[in-house]
Amino acid sequence: MQGAQEKKVFYRSPGKEYPQVERARGVYIYDTTGKKYLDGASGCVVANIGYGVTQVADAMGETAAKISYVHSSTFTNQPQEELARCLAGATPGELNHTYFVSGGTEANETAMSMALQYHIQKGSKGKYKFIGRTLSYHGSSFGTLSVASNTARRRLFSPLLLPFPLIPAPHCYRCHYGLSYPACGLLCAKALEQVILAEGPENVAGFLVEPVIGTSAAASVPPAEYFPLVREICDRYDVLLIADEVLCGYGRSGKFMALEHWQVEPDLLTLGKGLGGGYAPLAAVMVQERIHRVFCENWGKFVHGYTYQGNPVCCSAGLAVFRYIRQEKLFEQLPEKGDFLFKGLKALAKDHPIIGDVRGLGFLLGLELVRDASSKESFSKEVQAAEKARKISMDKGLLLYTGVGGTADIMPRDYLLIAPPFVISHSEMEELLSILDASLTEVEEKLL
Numbered sequence: 258m259q260g261a262q263e264k265k266v267f268y269r270s271p272g273k274e275y276p277q278v279e280r281a282r283g284v285y286i287y288d289t290t291g292k293k294y295l296d297g298a299s300g301c302v303v304a305n306i307g308y309g310v311t312q313v314a315d316a317m318g319e320t321a322a323k324i325s326y327v328h329s330s331t332f333t334n335q336p337q338e339e340l341a342r343c344l345a346g347a348t349p350g351e352l353n354h355t356y357f358v359s360g361g362t363e364a365n366e367t368a369m370s371m372a373l374q375y376h377i378q379k380g381s382k383g384k385y386k387f388i389g390r391t392l393s394y395h396g397s398s399f400g401t402l403s404v405a406s407n408t409a410r411r412r413l414f415s416p417l418l419l420p421f422p423l424i425p426a427p428h429c430y431r432c433h434y435g436l437s438y439p440a441c442g443l444l445c446a447k448a449l450e451q452v453i454l455a456e457g458p459e460n461v462a463g464f465l466v467e468p469v470i471g472t473s474a475a476a477s478v479p480p481a482e483y484f485p486l487v488r489e490i491c492d493r494y495d496v497l498l499i500a501d502e503v504l505c506g507y508g509r510s511g512k513f514m515a516l517e518h519w520q521v522e523p524d525l526l527t528l529g530k531g532l533g534g535g536y537a538p539l540a541a542v543m544v545q546e547r548i549h550r551v552f553c554e555n556w557g558k559f560v561h562g563y564t565y566q567g568n569p570v571c572c573s574a575g576l577a578v579f580r581y582i583r584q585e586k587l588f589e590q591l592p593e594k595g596d597f598l599f600k601g602l603k604a605l606a607k608d609h610p611i612i613g614d615v616r617g618l619g620f621l622l623g624l625e626l627v628r629d630a631s632s633k634e635s636f637s638k639e640v641q642a643a644e645k646a647r648k649i650s651m652d653k654g655l656l657l658y659t660g661v662g663g664t665a666d667i668m669p670r671d672y673l674l675i676a677p678p679f680v681i682s683h684s685e686m687e688e689l690l691s692i693l694d695a696s697l698t699e700v701e702e703k704l705l
């Protein structure tokens with residue numbers, strides 16, 4: 258603790274010792290002691306194109322030298338214009354307009370604000386409530402915490418949070434209703450209609466969801482009919498469907514937009530993390546043409562804003578990341594690579610009784626660690642099984658991401674997210690699986 262007092266940084270966990278990073282290239286990070294880590298989680302599902310891509314760094318440098326900053330109320334800039342055009346072209350249907358911000362929390366907070374103002378301009382002043390789901394995380398602001406289930410982060414601030422309703426997330430491994438798909442009849446989707454009716458449709462502005470659940474349930478994928486049904490219900494009551502794809506979007510799930518897996522379009526789509534690829538803080542809200550039109554034809558402005566929105570240097574990083582993905586055909590490789598990794602994890606599950614479930618889509622994969630795979634009995638919270646696995650893996654040179662402590666839900670579960678940079682090679686995936694194998698063996702020796 259004394260060492261921490263001498264240092265001048267206020268760390269995420271004051272008192273904890275952090276290795277200092279020296280450099281990174283491809284899928285590897287090196288610390289100042291020379292230790293090498295294979296990044297199996299792209300940081301926190303951010304570094305999608307890997308580290309050290311000089312064409313991104315060059316683009317940022319060129320933009321910074323030309324125009325480092327402009328205030329968005331006065332000017333637009335070329336990288337922002339160009340990136341918005343690329344995103345409109347990459348998303349299906351009429352998701353044509355993009356509002357750029359700096360991070361996922363800002364994106365979701367902005368989307369909520371946009372949804373409210375959209376309804377007000379249309380004359381539905383009462384529509385101010387948002388519905389969220391259990392097993393969700395949308396950011397650290399009071400607004401986004403109000404519409405998520407994350408107890409660890411909500412508890413401290415509960416007096417300041419808004420009393421928005423949450424419905425059970427679709428999570429078949431541990432169904433909220435104790436049922437099995439498809440006999441369940443999709444009760445988790447039907448709960449949306451019940452809650453809209455209970456709150457009064459005239460009061461409900463939007464439904465905020467992570468199409469593939471990230472840190473709160475380690476890559477849990479909904480059943481096929483879930484999103485088509487949700488879309489229908491939202492349309493019936495003029496409730497905007499806001500897809501939080503900050504983590505699962507931008508190719509991570511194997512499609513540009515995760516909702517494409519179910520041929521569903523959201524009204525608003527939030528992106529973050531991989532959009533800047535870790536090269537710059539960048540996130541976005543994309544909106545349907547008809548929503549944008551309401552802002553054009555009524556107030557002519559969106560009453561909101563951040564100092565750094567649409568920053569030229571950040572947008573040039575985003576544009577260079579987008580171009581790199583296209584140039585290297587990274588999205589195209591994901592289904593095959595994802596399949597390779599998924600099969601590798603499934604094979605590990607045969608040898609490791611501690612693996613209760615392997616799940617996910619594309620390059621967003623998750624493991625749930627359990628004491629007993631047949632009964633799905635979890636470890637108690639104190640055991641910190643996933644955290645132990647993360648630490649042991651890190652000692653062995655593999656970085657994994659766990660929701661425990663930060664984004665764990667009301668029921669503490671042991672999750673490991675495996676989401677390496679898209680550029681990982683097959684031999685690097687084999688290395689990842691081999692270190693994970695050795696790490697899980699060590700965890701089992703300690704815990705089982």
Ligand SMILES: Cc1ncc(COP(=O)(O)O)c(C=O)c1O
Nearest residue numbers: 360361362394395396471503504
């Ligand atoms: C699904 C989801 N939404 C929003 C956020 C918040 O993003 P940020 O940390 O960039 O504010 C996160 C962060 O982990 C996330 O996973």
